[in-house]
Amino acid sequence: MAESSAEASSKAAPKAAPRSLPKGARRTTPSVETLAxxxxxxxxxxxxxxxxxxxxxxxxxxxxxxxxxxxxxxxxxxxxxxxxxxxxxxxxxxxxxxxxxxxxxxxxxxxxxxxxxxxxxxxxxxxxxxxxxxxxxxxxxxxxxxxxxxxxxxxxxxxxxxxxxxxxxxxxxxxxxxxxxxxxxxxxxxxxxxxxxxxxxxxxxxxxxxxxxxxxxxxxxxxxxxxxxxxxxxxxxxxxxxxxxxxxxxxxxxxxxxxxxxxxVPGSPDRVDIATRLLGADRPAEALDWLRRKTPQPLTRADLIAGLDETAMERERAVLEIQALDALGRGAEAQDLRWRGFAQRLDADMLRAYLAKLPDFEDDEALRRAFAVVEAFPDPHRALGFLVRWPDLDRAARLVTGRPEIWAGERYTILAPAAEALAQAHPLAATILYRALLDDILARGRSQAYTHGAAYLLELDLIAERADLGGLKPDPSEYREGLKRRHGRKYGFWDLVEGG
CATH class of the missing domain: 1.25.10 (Leucine-rich Repeat Variant)
Incomplete structure (x- = not known):
């Protein structure tokens, strides 16, 4: 049978060569070049x-x-x-x-x-x-x-x-x-x-x-x-x-x-927002006046969504007040507020700003005074968190080992990073903290935290293998045996431990 004209022309005309891709282009990844x-x-x-x-x-x-x-x-x-x-x-x-x-x-x-x-x-x-x-x-x-x-x-x-x-x-x-x-x-x-x-x-x-x-x-x-x-x-x-x-x-x-x-809001306008705007407009005296007015400042829904609490709002007001005082040339008052903010809340940023404003050679003495405030702070957990973040791990370790019985595992947001930071250079302090964390998890039966607990026990084992814990009581083997006696039926935890 004779070929149709369409078939003949199809055979006669050479197929167009496919477009070449740019050098280095991946041929199987959809892109403008590959699809074209x-x-x-x-x-x-x-x-x-x-x-x-x-x-x-x-x-x-x-x-x-x-x-x-x-x-x-x-x-x-x-x-x-x-x-x-x-x-x-x-x-x-x-x-x-x-x-x-x-x-x-x-x-x-x-x-x-x-x-x-x-x-x-x-x-x-x-x-x-x-x-x-x-x-x-x-x-x-x-x-x-x-x-x-x-x-x-x-x-x-x-x-x-x-x-x-x-x-x-x-x-x-x-x-x-x-x-x-x-x-x-x-x-x-x-x-x-x-x-x-x-x-x-x-x-x-x-x-x-x-x-x-x-x-x-x-x-x-x-x-x-x-x-x-x-x-x-x-x-x-x-x-x-x-x-x-x-x-x-x-x-x-x-x-x-x-x-x-x-x-x-006649009774309680947002003084922080007003002061922020006045400072941005280079009107620090008015901003300071608003910040120091004694009107109620309730938390708004936006504050709650942003995770602010009364302490955070007070800090925000203090920061703005310091900015206003600096702008007005009242540096001594601003320094007093920085020190007060540090001493009341162990605010590391406030302390750094305070030290940066001191004349040369006065910062060492001020830092010694600051550490005295930290060590005497009523909440030792806050003090520990400050020392770890500063950081001064030697002081942090002395704080832990000096009062080994006070550490509450429920304060895990402070204790867990502190234990991790201390593990290499201060194994005894790290052991005290890891034990506090693990004991709290098992004593409360917090099954959702068993994964963390198993990790803490592993860290304790690793520390015990490489470090002399200086007569810590109970010793690592006795501590593990005590865990088994008290919490042997918490099978979900021990399954995690035995499974690595």
Whole structure:
């Protein structure tokens, strides 16, 4: 049979040589270079195979194809998904959470990667619609890992970026248009968006928004409502004050910011935050005045999330007070505060700063006084932690061996790193600490810490093999026998020990 013209031409035409890769490129790692070297039909086949296996990838490819038709085609795809999301009522348990979060993230990706390049304002509208449904989504999803929250955080950050990229007047109008929706749900996702957006707007374009927020704040403050609406009114008033603060901060108007802080929290404004801003504006005398005012300074939710406690907040105030005193040329007072901060809390950074400010040849005597304070400190565990971190391991070892019976294994955050630091040069002190740690774990039956306990016993064995422990009682073999007698039935621990 005669060959067809297509077959003949196919045989006659030489195949195109594959593209060469850059020198040193790995031929099996997907990259721009390696994928460009693949035949187009092979790439298409891979994409089609993945669209059949992966629903999220199929949506991304469909959106990319729709983008060739223009923004309206992409917007229709997004709108269908948002409508389905808004109409859904089923509960998403932990087993379905991953796929659900991936689907949400795919929707955000389509908005950002396909719609935004074609029509930024349309993309922004869809992000707002997506964020506006956050409460309904969280009401029906088990988001213990924070995965779904992460998707909404990504959408909010993107919305802030797009909104801030609009022409200044347009961006300000967009922020103003958010106000009614934000006031309807003061604790919702759109509140985070609006406050983030204000921090990115052109300060010169903020006047209309400031006037509107100020008017709404006055109206909300004057309006009295029924008991069931009073909580919402309080939330609205607080939010509007914070928005006015955001605007003042964006404009660099510190005095307006402070006045609003006093209005928002009349009895206990955030003195540390106010002082930080005043110091940044080179107004140290006013900062010092605020720091020394005797108004209550309760821990906020943000402080708790950041892990701050009363001690940490007091230290932060002291650091700012020292900065203010230094700026005012009152160095002796600043030094007194540094020494006091060290002596009260064994604050190593305060001591280093104190020593650095001393004249030449006075630091040795000051350091001797400091170590006397450490050795007399009421909490020996704090003293040990200070000496290990400073470091002065000789003093730390003397502290441990001088009072071998006082070390509490429950203070493991101090004892464990101290034992590790002392193990080489001071094996007796390290042994005392490792025993305290291990005894506490076994006495309390803390099975979740048995792995650590087995590691401590191994360290004790290694120390005993290489070091003379100077008549320590009980000796290592007697100590292990005592452990067996007292805790022989803690099989989970001994299994770990015998298993290495």
């Amino acid at each position: 070297a693949l035949d187009h039909e092979r790439l298409i086949g891979l994409v089609l195979d993945e669209t059949r296996r992966n629903p999220a990838f199929r949506k991304l490819v469909s959106a990319a194809l729709a983008a060739r038709q223009g923004p309206d085609a992409v917007a229709r795809i997004v709108d269908r998904r948002l409508a389905a999301l808004e109409g859904a009522r089923g509960y998403i348990d932990w087993q379905k959470r991953r796929a659900f979060a991936l689907d949400l993230d795919t929707t955000v990706s389509v908005i950002l990667n396909e719609l935004r390049p074609l029509d930024a304002e349309a993309a922004l509208e869809r992000l707002l619609r997506f964020l506006g449904g956050a409460d309904d989504v969280f009401a029906r999803v088990d988001d213990g890992t924070g995965t779904v929250q992460g998707v909404y955080d990504r959408a909010a950050e993107a919305a802030v970026e797009i909104g801030a990229g609009l022409p200044p007047a347009t961006a300000a109008r967009f922020a103003s248009a958010l106000l009614p929706r934000v006031l309807a749900d003061p604790t919702g996702a759109l509140t985070v968006l609006l406050r983030g957006l204000i921090g990115r707007l052109d300060p010169a374009a903020l006047a209309p928004l400031d006037a509107e927020v100020t008017g709404l704040a006055a109206e909300t403050g004057a309006r009295a409502g029924r008991r069931e609406t009073e909580t919402l009114r309080r939330l609205q008033r607080r939010l509007l004050l914070r928005l006015r603060q955001d605007i003042a901060e964006r404009r660099g108007d510190i005095d307006a910011f402070i006045a609003l802080e006093v209005e928002a």
